[in-house]
Amino acid sequence: MAYPRNDNPLEELILEIREQQALQSQAYKTIELNRTHLAIRSDCQKVIEQTSKKIRELKLGSNISPREYDVYMGELETKLAIYELHNPAPQKPQPCAHNITEWRLRYNRDSSTRVVEQCLSCGRNLRDRRKADSPGWEHYPIFDKSIQRVEDNEYRVWCEKRGEVVSEHLRNNRTYANFNREEFVKEYTKTNPEPTYPEYCDHPQTELTLRKFSPSNLSVVEQCQVCGKHVRSIPKKTVLDINSLSAFDENLEEQTRNIWIQWNNRLHNASKKANLEKIEEIRRKISLGEVTDEDSSTFGTYYNTEEWSKTRDRILNRDEWQCQSCHKPAQCVHHIVYDRLGRENDLDLISLCHNCHDGVHAYQDTQMYGYRMTPSEIMHSRF
Numbered sequence: 001m002a003y004p005r006n007d008n009p010l011e012e013l014i015l016e017i018r019e020q021q022a023l024q025s026q027a028y029k030t031i032e033l034n035r036t037h038l039a040i041r042s043d044c045q046k047v048i049e050q051t052s053k054k055i056r057e058l059k060l061g062s063n064i065s066p067r068e069y070d071v072y073m074g075e076l077e078t079k080l081a082i083y084e085l086h087n088p089a090p091q092k093p094q095p096c097a098h099n100i101t102e103w104r105l106r107y108n109r110d111s112s113t114r115v116v117e118q119c120l121s122c123g124r125n126l127r128d129r130r131k132a133d134s135p136g137w138e139h140y141p142i143f144d145k146s147i148q149r150v151e152d153n154e155y156r157v158w159c160e161k162r163g164e165v166v167s168e169h170l171r172n173n174r175t176y177a178n179f180n181r182e183e184f185v186k187e188y189t190k191t192n193p194e195p196t197y198p199e200y201c202d203h204p205q206t207e208l209t210l211r212k213f214s215p216s217n218l219s220v221v222e223q224c225q226v227c228g229k230h231v232r233s234i235p236k237k238t239v240l241d242i243n244s245l246s247a248f249d250e251n252l253e254e255q256t257r258n259i260w261i262q263w264n265n266r267l268h269n270a271s272k273k274a275n276l277e278k279i280e281e282i283r284r285k286i287s288l289g290e291v292t293d294e295d296s297s298t299f300g301t302y303y304n305t306e307e308w309s310k311t312r313d314r315i316l317n318r319d320e321w322q323c324q325s326c327h328k329p330a331q332c333v334h335h336i337v338y339d340r341l342g343r344e345n346d347l348d349l350i351s352l353c354h355n356c357h358d359g360v361h362a363y364q365d366t367q368m369y370g371y372r373m374t375p376s377e378i379m380h381s382r383f
C-alpha cells in the first residue's frame, strides 16, 4: 500500500479552494492599494465575502467524510458534544439593524441621569448625547433595560449553559487549558533571572571565616560567599592568625534562601495568573460560541495523545515507512489539509522524509496564506 495516487477527491478540492484563495488575496491587495477609494473597497469586500462563502461550501460539500473510527475527542469536547446533542444550538441571530431607536433618559449608578439613544428592538444603548443638545430631556422616556430580542436571548442562554459545562469542567480540572508552564518559566526568567538556589552549594567563591558557636567555642569555617553555606570546618592549628579572619556571616544563608523563596513565590503566582488567564480566554471563547472542532488541538494537546500516535503509525504503515515523494525512509506524517484536525481522514495524511517535509512547508510558506500543496504536487516535486 501507499498513499492513493488516483481518484483522490482532495486533489480537485485543493485546486478549487486555491482558485478562490487567489481571488481573495487579489481583493486584499487591491484594498491595500486603494485605501481611500470607497467604491473599490466595497467591491473588494464583496469578493472577499463571496470567496469565503465559496471556500466554506467547497469544504462542507466535499465528498471526503471524516473518519468514523477512533475519533480523537478530549474530555471537555466530549462533554460539550453531549450537551449539544441534548440542547441543539438555536440559530445564531443576525446582528440587529437598529432600525427603530429613541432618545431616552438613563440612570447612572449614582442616580444621576444621561441622555442616550436606545434601539427599541434589541435594547442596546447606541450612543450618548449632551443634555444641552436635548431640549426637554427631563420628559424623555426612561431607558428600558428589559428590551431584548427573543433570538438574542435564546442564543445567549444557550451559550451561557454551554459555557457552564466548560466552567464546571475547568473547576474540576484546573490545568486542562493548554498552558505550557515550561515555556512560561523560560519567558519569565528572561526578565526575572533565578537567584542563587540555596540547597546545593558548589560555588567556587569561599572564604575562611571565624565562626563563634558560643563564647568559648570558636571554629575556623570555610564559608561560601555566594550562598552563605558552612562548607567545612578547618583545624584551627592549620591557620596562622585566626584573629585576622573575618567573622562568619550568620545571616547570609538565610538571606539567600529568602531571596530564592520570594522569587519562587513570585514565579508561582505569575504562572498561576497566566494559567487562569488562559482558562478565562478559552471560557470566553466558549461562552461566545466561538469554539470549533479546529480548536481541539489548541485545547488539548493532540500531538501528545495516544490517538495521534496511533494515527501516525497507521499512516506510516500504510505508506510502508517510505517518503511518498522521494521514496527514501519516511520520518514524518504531513497534514495535506488541516480541516479535520483531530479526526483526520487517512487521505488527509501522507508520509514524508524530513527533507521533503521541510520542502513542502517551505514552498507553501512562499505562497499565499492558507496555500496547501495537492497530493500529486507533493508526490511529483523534487525538494
Ligand SMILES: [Zn+2]
Pocket (backbone or CB within 6 Å): 096, 097, 098, 099, 119, 120, 121, 122, 123, 124
Ligand atoms: Zn438594535
Ligand SMILES: [Zn+2]
Pocket (backbone or CB within 6 Å): 200, 201, 202, 203, 224, 225, 226, 227, 228, 229
Ligand atoms: Zn554556595
Ligand SMILES: [Zn+2]
Pocket (backbone or CB within 6 Å): 323, 324, 325, 326, 327, 328, 352, 353, 354, 355, 356, 357
Ligand atoms: Zn522525501
Ligand SMILES: [Zn+2]
Pocket (backbone or CB within 6 Å): 333, 334, 335, 357, 361
Ligand atoms: Zn507538514
